[in-house]
Amino acid sequence: MDPEPRATPDDDTNPLRRLSLDDLRLRTSMKWRTYPDDVLPLWVAEMDVPLAVPVAEAITDAVALGDTGYPAGTAYARALADFARARWDWDGLAVERTAIVPDVMLGIVEVLKLLTGPGDPVVVNCPVYPPFYQFVTHMDRRVVEAPLGAAGRIDFASLERAFRHAAADGGRAAYLLCSPHNPTGTVHDAEELSAVAALADRYGVRVVADEIHAPVVALDAGFVPYLSVPGAENGLSLMSASKAWNLAGLKAALAVAGPAAADELARIPEEVSHGPSHLGIIAHTAALRDGGHWLDAVRAGVDDNRRLLAGLLAERLPGVRYRPAAGTYLAWLDCRPLGLGDDPAAAFLERGRVALSPGTSFGTGGAGHVRLNLATSPELLTEAVRRMAVALT
Template sequence: MPATTQAHPLDVLRRRGSEKWTAHPADVLPLFVAEMDYPLAPAVVAALHEAVDRGDAGYAEASGGGAKEAFAAYAERAWGWSPDPAGMRTATDVSVVIVEALRRLTAPGDGVVITPPVYPPFFELVPEAGAAVVEVPLLDDGTTYRLDLDGIEAALASGAARGVLLCHPHNPLGLVHDRADLVALSEVVARHGGFVVSDEIHAPLTHTGRTFTPYLTVSDAARAHGVAAESGSKAFNLAGLKCALVVTADGPMADLVRGLPEEMTGRTGHLGVIATREGFAHGLDWLDGTVAAIEHNADLLGALLADRLPQVGYRRPGASYLAWLDLSALGWGDDPAARILAEARVALTSGPDFGRQGAGFARLNLACAPEVLTEAVDRIARLAARG
């Protein structure tokens, strides 16, 4: 068993200047934005200190500064995937990868399928690229979610959509899509000459017993029409350092990468490249401990809700540190997070931000100390007891 990563205490965290710790007053427990409360991986800290000590804070190296090779080695170890660094480019973040890929894969007004409830910026990134959002919600049988492959095929066959923006693992559900569904998706997309842009930012945080399958590994069709957006920013808590990777296989999508503007690489954060390289190359023991801490809290949240808020629906995530809570039975309206913030002083992410399917829901970030998670649930439970 790996040594479990321990969260910083609240007095240390409140000295951070990031959005998570400055958006609300000090009496609020911030469990909203996707930032972890854990210290950075020691290898990342050491490399950043060394860079700052030598004044190495300039522009990112055009070749990727070793980040591409480090990610490729990690992907081989973790998933049995050996992406070619020659088919990668660095970028500022995953959102930039998505927008720049969509700009080259769509004509103005083309539809792009998204699968709500889904990461809120997807609703904005598609129009930013000049395309139109086509919603094909996930199927929910009351126990599990999965892709609506028939709905996606209908959207592509009718011409309403040109391709798919896939969230894998899926935010906010922590859903790790089954390989069989991904194979079927690749067949559907290939039949209609479409594309898939797969946002895989949460993949390194896949939980024990679950299997993450990179989209570009599922079939020759997927390799021909797929683009993957990869990053260490969620796995190693590096969002502010700005580095992501656009990854393709040989063929048409490799041509797409070669055609991306040089400025996309130039805008990558140099310190982000360093941190990404060191995380994937030398931070894996830390990553294992962090996943163990997240898994502990995922189990703890289930136990706390069963004991204190049994009317709240919760399906344990299979990846990352985001919990999707069905609070509709509490009778707090479409946006229960608003009342929870105002009266319980716990900041969650509003469910409706993830699409119409999020009415009555909220997203909770459980990458915190167990004591903080317990206090947050206790606060919400006391509010529920008041009616």
């Protein structure tokens, strides 16, 4: 099926501009219920958008039919394969080498169980998405950090040291690659990913790529799937429509194996496939097949907000260092020059009543930083920066 259908009128407007603060405060999700109503929440990765029309219609139709049973079939995988072909020029996503999993992080857990054992090392590029630490340690694996370089890109000397350390223990080692990277927004290019594959092969480290933010890149940027580069044949990827279409409450994701990892993926226990929501799979499938125009409107809106944030910070908070990135809808802000200590998010919350994600939770390199969610209206973004500046007075 064509993943780029004709646009509807709703697709032609910026979804980030369509909901007021009063509308958003009616929501009962984590973003809008964790803090009191006087706090402006720009922290967790939920977008301030209405559902894409094709997604809302697919869910409504399923509910009207009472189609709320257990998930089945390959519609989600086929929609993702079509999307990958159209968007990333990648023909290598084979439906038969996929498995539905409850969500990306639980899928990562299941894949790491296939590739590693208790006590084995898992390499991460810090600062990185906090659940990488939480889930990996909870499943009795060891996190080995390979800090990013100063520009927020993979530091291959650091990565090689981590791989060498991980391989020296004699166990089975894995590398949990965040692509695009959260929180920096870095979009790894084909040369970098090929170098990752070569280095992993040299040290016998298995690569597991978290590619949940893959559809959300700048309009002038391109995403390269890890499994599409030479040498990545024994890698595995976790993908989902969750972030790009704001579907975190409709759980579903796909584990995708390279050709040399297909037998391992086939060993995922059958009961794991019961974890995804059937309505979630319907929603994600509709998003990938019919939500392309809506996605591009969001991407354009996030591009605008990156530029807006850079200007606002230059005007109101010139001490904050911000490098607009090509991926995700998250901004990684270096607030160390402000003198707010290791956790500036605490000061912004207490004095400015704006909630941001504290950099300390992202591991080594996160102290003195905050992560800000750009997927909101320009008006709320402007108000957030105003409040952050007030916190310094």
